[in-house]
Amino acid sequence: MRSFTTLEGIVAPLEDLNVDTDQIIPKQFLKRIEKTGFGKFLFYDWRYLPNGKLNPDFEMNHPRYKEASILLAKENFGCGSSREHAPWALDDYGIKCLLAPSFADIFYNNCFNNGILPIVLDYPLIEELFKNVRQIEDFRLSIDLPNQRIKKPDGKTISFDIDSFRKHCLVNGLDPIGLTLEHEEKITEYEKEHGIL
Amino acid sequence: MALKKNIYEKIWDMHLVYEEPGRDAIIYIDTHFVHEVTSPQAFESLRLSKRSVRRPQKTFATMDHNVPTSDRSAPIKDVLSKKQIETLRNNCHEFDVTLFDMDTIQSGIVHIIGPELGITHPGATIVCGDSHTSTHGAFGALAFGIGTSEVEHVLATQTLTQKKSKTFEIRINGKRPSGVTAKDVILAVIGKIGTAGATGYVVEYTGEVIRDFNLEERMTVCNMSIEAGARAGLISPDDKTCDYLKERKYIPQDETWEKLTSKWKNFASDEGAVYDKTMELFVDQLEPQITWGTTPEQVTSINGSTPDLSRIKDPNKRKAVKKALQYMGLNENMPLKGLKVDRVFIGSCTNSRMSDLREASKVVKGYKTHSTVNAMVVPGSQSVKKMAEEEGLDKIFKEAGFDWRESGCSMCLGMNPDQLRAEERCASTSNRNFEGRQGKGGRTHLVSPVMAAAAAIKGSFVDIREWKYK
Ligand code: SF4
Numbered sequence: 001m002r003s004f005t006t007l008e009g010i011v012a013p014l015e016d017l018n019v020d021t022d023q024i025i026p027k028q029f030l031k032r033i034e035k036t037g038f039g040k041f042l043f044y045d046w047r048y049l050p051n052g053k054l055n056p057d058f059e060m061n062h063p064r065y066k067e068a069s070i071l072l073a074k075e076n077f078g079c080g081s082s083r084e085h086a087p088w089a090l091d092d093y094g095i096k097c098l099l100a101p102s103f104a105d106i107f108y109n110n111c112f113n114n115g116i117l118p119i120v121l122d123y124p125l126i127e128e129l130f131k132n133v134r135q136i137e138d139f140r141l142s143i144d145l146p147n148q149r150i151k152k153p154d155g156k157t158i159s160f161d162i163d164s165f166r167k168h169c170l171v172n173g174l175d176p177i178g179l180t181l182e183h184e185e186k187i188t189e190y191e192k193e194h195g196i197l
Numbered sequence: 198m199a200l201k202k203n204i205y206e207k208i209w210d211m212h213l214v215y216e217e218p219g220r221d222a223i224i225y226i227d228t229h230f231v232h233e234v235t236s237p238q239a240f241e242s243l244r245l246s247k248r249s250v251r252r253p254q255k256t257f258a259t260m261d262h263n264v265p266t267s268d269r270s271a272p273i274k275d276v277l278s279k280k281q282i283e284t285l286r287n288n289c290h291e292f293d294v295t296l297f298d299m300d301t302i303q304s305g306i307v308h309i310i311g312p313e314l315g316i317t318h319p320g321a322t323i324v325c326g327d328s329h330t331s332t333h334g335a336f337g338a339l340a341f342g343i344g345t346s347e348v349e350h351v352l353a354t355q356t357l358t359q360k361k362s363k364t365f366e367i368r369i370n371g372k373r374p375s376g377v378t379a380k381d382v383i384l385a386v387i388g389k390i391g392t393a394g395a396t397g398y399v400v401e402y403t404g405e406v407i408r409d410f411n412l413e414e415r416m417t418v419c420n421m422s423i424e425a426g427a428r429a430g431l432i433s434p435d436d437k438t439c440d441y442l443k444e445r446k447y448i449p450q451d452e453t454w455e456k457l458t459s460k461w462k463n464f465a466s467d468e469g470a471v472y473d474k475t476m477e478l479f480v481d482q483l484e485p486q487i488t489w490g491t492t493p494e495q496v497t498s499i500n501g502s503t504p505d506l507s508r509i510k511d512p513n514k515r516k517a518v519k520k521a522l523q524y525m526g527l528n529e530n531m532p533l534k535g536l537k538v539d540r541v542f543i544g545s546c547t548n549s550r551m552s553d554l555r556e557a558s559k560v561v562k563g564y565k566t567h568s569t570v571n572a573m574v575v576p577g578s579q580s581v582k583k584m585a586e587e588e589g590l591d592k593i594f595k596e597a598g599f600d601w602r603e604s605g606c607s608m609c610l611g612m613n614p615d616q617l618r619a620e621e622r623c624a625s626t627s628n629r630n631f632e633g634r635q636g637k638g639g640r641t642h643l644v645s646p647v648m649a650a651a652a653a654i655k656g657s658f659v660d661i662r663e664w665k666y667k
Contacts, residue, residue, distance in 0.1 A: 027634075031277035031281050034241075045632065105396055106344060190214045
């Protein structure tokens, strides 16, 4: 798996509450059998007009957010369907880190399994970042996962919490299947004990 | 005295393979369901890393999301859907996984056929790359949705790594008024706690109303747990659970029925077990529910109205409600009763089992659908379809002007040709009213099967309690 250590990048805001994975990647794009190439379909129904042109009213389409690699979102981001196509689409579009007051459970897991870092921050901090993003052109953040710190352009830092095991896996790009298979004899033991073997 | 445990703790302890401080526990997975949409990349990855499926006999596959609900013998027109379906077929063949192919009587929506075939049973750990896996929790199984990377993890290791969840008891008590169904109960719960109200928790539904529900009704309740953000939703097994499963095809044969059922019932939460959080809902005054917005928490009773914007204090919430109303083509303070519908969908893993179709058919019997309404019934599985036909339910629906389809997910998410057109308003028995869920620009109102059936006849939403059955 790809590792995540530090990232410096432009922040794009997404205003909506309860953004569901159906919005992140609508169902008509779930028919592909590959993991790649979903970026152009990200937020499809919001990002494009019915004629296929970019929707100028969708904030992420603004040229100043074009190179964004950090997405600033609101509560319960990623709710609904378990589709891992959602993080695949974000990743392929260029988003490697998400900031929100809360994430839905399955989506949160899926991010880690794809080398994307979802950071939970207190609501007031998120609100302040929303203000910053809109006031300051080219607003960038530096994310430092090993030190659990976010640095703002004015030099101020925000620290964040993250489960230590998830951090360890992400920083080292560990393959979860490989990790589990280190304990294969335990699985076999369990299977023997439960009459599965 | 032994420690009192709730059902989640019992299943967790029983399935713990390995645990060490500072990392997630490894738990054993008894049953893995697979469908065509979230599995191709997992099988491909397995192939690339030269791994195999550890216990193929514990994995069961079917195709449900993409399948056409029209004549099954005709070729699938959509090239990508066809490819996805064929890919599943090939993967099952290559990795020796049981497949209930779309032309067999066992096929159907994955969460309908698991219980139907007796693959789902109490005390089991069940996963699927699908968020509505919580449906199987109705049998006292720990069942939850996972992503594709985790699908691969389960295929390769027959285990998952997990952190233990917190537990949330939702007690449903009181006397359920007639016309108020399991769907109304779960919608009311979501309305009360919100779409993230159970995030981080496994929910156990308890109380006299839940005990009184049959297994099909319990499945409707557990199905929508994810709509409140829960990891899983489950119900302690009892005699009804065992009776439902009796003589089903995949029930373990190596023990006597008495031994098996007593083992199953032992998974039920101990009297006096504790939870991290508890809430209680009394249903005495509950009315039939209907969603008005674009998330399942945006729900009210049929005699209610859309919100008054000026009464919402939080500016973020106000903006969200305004956006939802706009998308739905509604104004604030608008009564929902009498709102015209264009389409009616009776189907999905929430409400497409025999009891749902029976109740809906009683409403429809002797009536014709409204001239401007296009209504369809999509049974949850081919065996539900067959049983309904044996009872003559198909005739009742067809005579009234409903479309009677082959099984599948259909317009619950519209990956196949069954979709809403922009601005069409739909009374739907499914579980998600997200923007574009049933078709781009489509407007979904989630209701119970009887409410949907009545809307098809009247051409607008009615209070089912006022319905004149013929
Ligand atoms: S019926 Fe709908 S909710 Fe259920 S599995 Fe199919 S798409 Fe998902």
